[in-house]
Amino acid sequence: MPELPEVETTRRGIAPALLGEPVTEVVVRNRSLRYPVSPALMRDLPGNKIERVERRGKYLLLITAIGSVIIHLGMSGSLRLVVAGTSPNKHDHVDIVLKNGLILRFRDPRRFGLVIWSREEALDHSLLRSLGPEPLSAEFDGDYLYQRSRSRRSAVKVFIMGSHLVVGVGNIYASEALFMAGIHPQRAAGRISLARYQTLAAAIKAVLTAAIAEGGTTLRDFVDGSGQPGYFQQKLQVYGRQGEACVECGAKIKSMRLGQRASCYCPRCQR
DNA sequence: ACTTCGACCTGTTGGC
DNA sequence: TGCCAACAGGTCGAAG
Numbered sequence: 689m690p691e692l693p694e695v696e697t698t699r700r701g702i703a704p705a706l707l708g709e710p711v712t713e714v715v716v717r718n719r720s721l722r723y724p725v726s727p728a729l730m731r732d733l734p735g736n737k738i739e740r741v742e743r744r745g746k747y748l749l750l751i752t753a754i755g756s757v758i759i760h761l762g763m764s765g766s767l768r769l770v771v772a773g774t775s776p777n778k779h780d781h782v783d784i785v786l787k788n789g790l791i792l793r794f795r796d797p798r799r800f801g802l803v804i805w806s807r808e809e810a811l812d813h814s815l816l817r818s819l820g821p822e823p824l825s826a827e828f829d830g831d832y833l834y835q836r837s838r839s840r841r842s843a844v845k846v847f848i849m850g851s852h853l854v855v856g857v858g859n860i861y862a863s864e865a866l867f868m869a870g871i872h873p874q875r876a877a878g879r880i881s882l883a884r885y886q887t888l889a890a891a892i893k894a895v896l897t898a899a900i901a902e903g904g905t906t907l908r909d910f911v912d913g914s915g916q917p918g919y920f921q922q923k924l925q926v927y928g929r930q931g932e933a934c935v936e937c938g939a940k941i942k943s944m945r946l947g948q949r950a951s952c953y954c955p956r957c958q959r
Numbered sequence: 960a961c962t963t964c965g966a967c968c969t970g971t972t973g974g975c
Numbered sequence: 976t977g978c979c980a981a982c983a984g985g986t987c988g989a990a991g
Contacts, residue, residue, distance in 0.1 A: 690984060763985055798968045
């Protein structure tokens with residue numbers, strides 16, 4: 689489900705209730721997520737205060753003095769703040785209970801997400817160590833894409849969705865950014881000019897920034913920390929619009945599969 | 960190092 | 976209405 693804007697929306701929603709707050713208990717109802725939830729999380733986290741709530745790519749980090757909780761929402765995960773005593777639903781797998789009477793509740797029907805307890809610096813964890821730059825950082829620009837893409841034969845959409853290249857660009861926003869930049873998703877990454885990569889980098893930044901401003905995209909069930917949906921889906925130009933008219937030229941939006949993911953594009957605007 | 964593909968899960972949707 | 980295949984916002988790891 690969530691791409692970078694949805695994770696950032698979640699982070700902003702939950703941070704105020706967590707900052708400086710001690711954890712009193714961790715309840716795990718189902719530990720079989722992408723990696724089994726470690727008993728050390730239940731044993732070590734209680735009694736410690738959450739000092740910072742950060743995001744790296746699509747990972748959320750709850751940082752304490754003795755270690756960090758690393759959370760990923762996978763395809764169907766969400767984090768909600770609920771009042772203590774609220775009964776859990778079927779897919780509410782982990783509760784982080786706070787001293788202030790709130791619970792940070794992790795829900796994930798498909799269980800592709802993860803909740804990890806890391807005693808080392810979170811950014812040094814093997815899952816985070818080799819991630820690419822943040823797309824909204826100055827480091828990520830057209831020059832970077834151009835340099836990294838030379839000799840790459842894969843489709844540009846698959847290329848920009850790779851987390852070791854750049855983090856946070858998932859299926860929705862990759863499709864939208866390529867439309868915005870006028871680049872066909874199947875074009876070989878190594879055969880795109882510097883000028884076009886500059887346009888693409890700017891488009892990625894623009895679409896992610898706009899989506900964060902709208903609170904993310906809710907296609908089916910994404911909700912932020914207080915249960916509210918996002919509104920960016922109303923601004924989607926190509927994603928999920930196959931068969932409909934292109935907003936720019938009126939041609940019929942097409943869909944193809946690239947890297948086993950649906951890829952929507954305008955055959956006339958994108959070359 | 961790059962590329963492709965299967966695997967991990969449950970819930971929803973669309974076609975017959 | 977019912978059944979079932981296909982598909983869904985992600986990413987890892989194996990194999991070529």
